[in-house]
Amino acid sequence: MHQKLLRSAHYIELGSYQYWPVLVPRGIRLYTYEQIPVFLKDNPYITDGYRAYLPSRLCLKSLFILSNETVNIWSHLLGFVLFFTLGIYDLTAVLPAAGASREDFVICSVCLFCFQVCMLCSVGYHLFCCHRSEKTSRRWMALDYAGISIGILGCYVSGVFYAFYCNNYWRQVYLITVLAMILAVFFAQIHPSYLTQQWHRLRSIIFCSVSGYGIIPTIHWVWLNGGIGASIVQEFAPRVVVMYFIAAVAFLFYISKVPERYFPGQLNYLGSSHQVWHILAVVMLYWWHQSTVYIMQYRHSRPCPEYSPDLSTSMKFLTLRLWTLPNELRAMKLRTEAVLFLTSGLLPAGWASILLGVLKNQQDCLGSEINFLFCNQVQNRSSCTGTMERWAVRLSSQITAVFFLLGKHEQRK
Template identity: 50%
Template sequence: MMGRPGGLETLKSRCNSSRSLSHSGSYHILDIEIDRGFEPCDSGMCHTVQGDIPLYKYSEVPHFLQGNPYVVHGYRVLLPFNLCVKSLFIWSNETLNIWSHLAGLFIFIYLLLYDNIIVIPANNGSLADHVIITLGIFCFQFCMACSAGFHIFCCHSERASQRWLAVDLTGISMGIIGCYLPAVHYAFYCLSIWRDLYLIIIFVLTGATLFIQLNPNFLKPSWARHRLLIYVGLVAYGVVPTIHWFVENGGWESRVVQLFVPKVIVVYLLGMLAFFFYISKFPERLFPGMFDYVGSSHQLWHVVILVTFLWWHQAGNEILLFRTSHECEA
C-alpha cells in the first residue's frame, strides 16, 4: 500500500507539534516517545489506512532526513511511534531497507535453530562449536535488528534518528565480529595461541570503534567519511590473519587452502560491491527519482550485506565439517 503524498502545511504542523518535547503521559525508549498505557489496536496500529502516513519529497523534509538527494520521493516525516510501526505496511522509500533486514533477522533465527539442532550434532560438534556458531549467528541477528530498527524509527524525530543511527553502527560492529569469530576460531583451530591472539586483537579493535562512537562528532554528517574509513579498516584487517593462515597451512598445496581461500575472496568481493553501492549512490545518481522505491543504492547495499552474511555462514559450516573430520597434525 502506497502512502499518500504529503503537503507542506501538514509537514509544518508536524514540525511544530514535534517541538513540544516530553509529555507527562509518555515515556521514551531510545528517544522514541511512547504514550503511557499505549494499546496497539486502540491507537489504530491494527488497521493501516493509506491516508494515515503522508509521504514527502526530498526538498520538503527536515535536514536530518536529507541523506541522498537522488532519492526524490517517498519520505516519512516526524511520525509518532504507532505510525512508525504502521509504516512497515505501506510502500515508502524505506520499505525495502526495513524488510530486507527484518527478513535477514528471521532467516538467522531459523539458522540458529537449524545449526544447533541438526548441523552441529550431525558433524559430531562439541559444546565449543555450539557456542562459537551461536555467537556468530547472534551477531548477525543483532546487526539485522539494529539496521531494521534504524530504518523504522529514523523518521520519528532528529534525536531519535541520531540515537538509532548509533544503534545501527553498533550493529555493524557486531556484524563484523560475527564474521571474524567463527572464521578465526576454525582457521586457527590447531593453533590455539594464534587463534586467541587474533580474537583478542579483533575485540580490541571493535571495542575501540565503539569507544570512538562516544565522541559527540561521530554521528555528524561531517564525520561520515571518517566513520566509513574506520569500518573499512576494521574489515580490511581480516587480510592479516588470512595471509598468516595461508602460510601456516602450506600455501596453495594445502587442501584446506584450496577449499576456503576462494570463499574468502568471494566474501571480500561482496564487501567491495556493497561498499561501491554505499559510496556511489548508483544507480539513482544517474536517474534521480527513478529508483526511489525499488533499486536504490542503499537497498542494494542491504541485500548484498545479507547475501554476504549468508555466504559466510555457509562457509563457516563447511570449515566446521572440515575441522571435525580432520585431526590436527602433531
Template identity: 40%
Template sequence: MGSDCKSCHQLPLNNYTSIPQYLRGNRWVLTGYRVNYSVTQCLFSIFQCSNEFFNIWTHLAGFFVFAVLFLSDVLVKLPYEGADWSDYAIVTATLSTFAFCMLCSTGFHVFNSHSRNCYSVWLAVDVSGVAIGALGCYLLGVYYGFYCYPFWRSVYAVMVGLMCLIVLAAQVYDALSQTHNTLRSVFLFCSLGAVSVIPTTHWICLENGLESSLVRLLLPKVFIMYFLLLLAVVIYLSKFPERFFPGKFDFFGHSHNLWHLMVVIALCYWHRVGLEIVHIMLHSKCNHVKLQ
C-alpha cells in the same frame, strides 16, 4: 518507479526539498520520506510504501533467516558433525551477532523519522549492530581458521575484539554527538575489514601456502567474501542506480536497498563457508598440522 506507489500512501510522505537536514542522505532519492512520525506511526509505516520500506524488510527478513539458520545448525547440522560445546558456542555467537545486526538496522530504519534525537540514538544502535556483525564474521574465521593453532587463535581473537570495540565506541560517539559522517564511518568499517588481511596472510603461511589443499580450497571463498562486501560498499557510496536516474528508484531498488541485500547475501555466504570449515576441522582433527 516512485509514482507507482502513490496509491500506497496512507501516512504523509515528503519530498527531498521539504525534509530536515539530518534526513538528507541521498539527494537522488526525491520522494517517499517520512518526517516527524509518532512511535505508532513509525510502527505502522513498516507496512506502508515509502523509501524505507525495502530497507526495513530486507533486514527484518534477514533476522528471521538467521534465526532459521540457527535452529537448523544446532538441531541438525552440528549434531550430525559430532560438534562439542565450543562449536555450538561459536556458531550460536556468530549467528546471534548477525541477527543482532539485522535487528539494529531494522530499528533504525523504522524509527529514524521520529525526531532528530531519535534518529541519533537509533543511528548509534545501527552502527553498533554493524560493528557487532563484523565481530561475528571475525569470530567464525579466527576460531576455525586457527583451530589447530590455539595460541594464534587467542592472539587474533583479542586483537579483533579490541578493534571492533574501538570502532564501535567511535561510531556510537559520532552518532550520539550528532557529528556522524558517512565517509568517515565507511572508512572505519573498511579499515576494520582490511585488517583481516593480517590473520589471513598468517594463516596461509602456517598452512604452508598454496601447497596446502586446505588453502587452495578456502582462500577463494575468502576472496569471494571480500568481493561481496567491497561490491556492497561501492554500491552504497556511488548511489547507483538512482544517481543516474533521479526519482526512478525512490521506493524500490535504490543503492541503500541494494546495500542491505548485499549485506544479507554476504553474511549468509560466510555462514555457509563457516559450516564447511567446521566440517573440515572436526573431521581432520588437525592431522595435517601434526604431519608438518
C-alpha cells in the same frame, strides 16, 4: 473501492509514474526531499517517498506502508528470520550430525546471534529514522552502526576460530585484537561529531579498516598451513575471497549512490543503491555462515595432529635451542679435539668409529628436534623445507670439522 478505504487512502507520486492509491494509517504522509528535516537528507537522488515527523507509534505502523525505506526495512527483517531459522537448524541438525563439540555450538551460536543483532539494529534504524525527534533518530543510527560492528565481529569469531583451530596461541591473539578494535569503534561513537554528515567519510574509513584487517590473519593462516598449495587453503581461501568480493561490491554501491545517481527520482521505491547494499549484506553474511559450516565439517573430518603444543611455549623453546645449537656444536668439536689429543695413539681399535657414530646420532637428534618443534607447528612439512635446508648447512659445517678430525685420527692409526 470501499468508501472507508477511500477515506484512509492517499495518492502519492511514485517516481515518474502516475498517482497510485496507497493505503497508509491516519497521521502518516510521505514527503519529498525538500520537505524533510535536514538530519534525514542523505541522498538527494531519492526525491520522494520519505516518512518524517512521526511519533514512535506511527513509526511502527509505517512498517506496512510503501515508502522509500520499505525494501530497506523488510530485506533485513527477513534476513533476521533467515539467520534465526538457520540457528535452529544448525543447533538441532547440522552440528549434531557433524559430531560437533561444545565449542562448536558456542561459536555457531555467537556467530548467528551477531548476524541477527546486525539485522535487527538495521531494521530499527530504518524504521525509526523518521522520528520527529532528531535525538531519537540519531540514537537509532548509532545502534545501526553498532549492529554493523557486531556483524563484523560475528564473521571474525567464526573465521578465526576455525582457521586457527589447531593453533590456540594465534587464535587468542587475533580474537583479542578484533575484540579490541570493535570496542574502539564503540567508544568512537561517543564523540559528538561521529554521527554527523561531516564524519561520513571517516566512518566509512573506520569500518573499511576493521573489515580489511581480516586480510592480515588470512595471509598468516595461509603461511602457517604451507602456502596456497595446502589442501585446506585451496578449500577455504576462495570462500574468503568471495566474501570480500561481495563486501567490496556492496560498499561500492553504498558510497557511489549508483544507479539512482544516473536516474534521479526514478528509483525512489525500488532499485536504489542502499537497497542493493542491504540485500548484498544479507547475501554476504549467509555466504559466510555456509563457509563456516563447511570449514567446521572439514576440521572434524581432518582433526589436528595428536601433538599440537602451545605455540607460545614451543616457539620460545625453539628460539632458545636454535640460539644455543651452534655453541653446542662448537663445544662438541672442542671436546672431540681434546679427546683425540689426549688419547692419541692410545684409543683401542674401533673406538674412533664408535665416537663417530655417536656424533652422527647426535646430529640426527638435533635435526629431528628442529623438525619436531618447527614443522609440527605449521602442520605441513613442505613449508619447513627452506628452514631445514638452511639449518642443515649450518649443522653440517660444524659437524664436518668433527668428522675431519676423526678421519685424520683413523688414518694415523
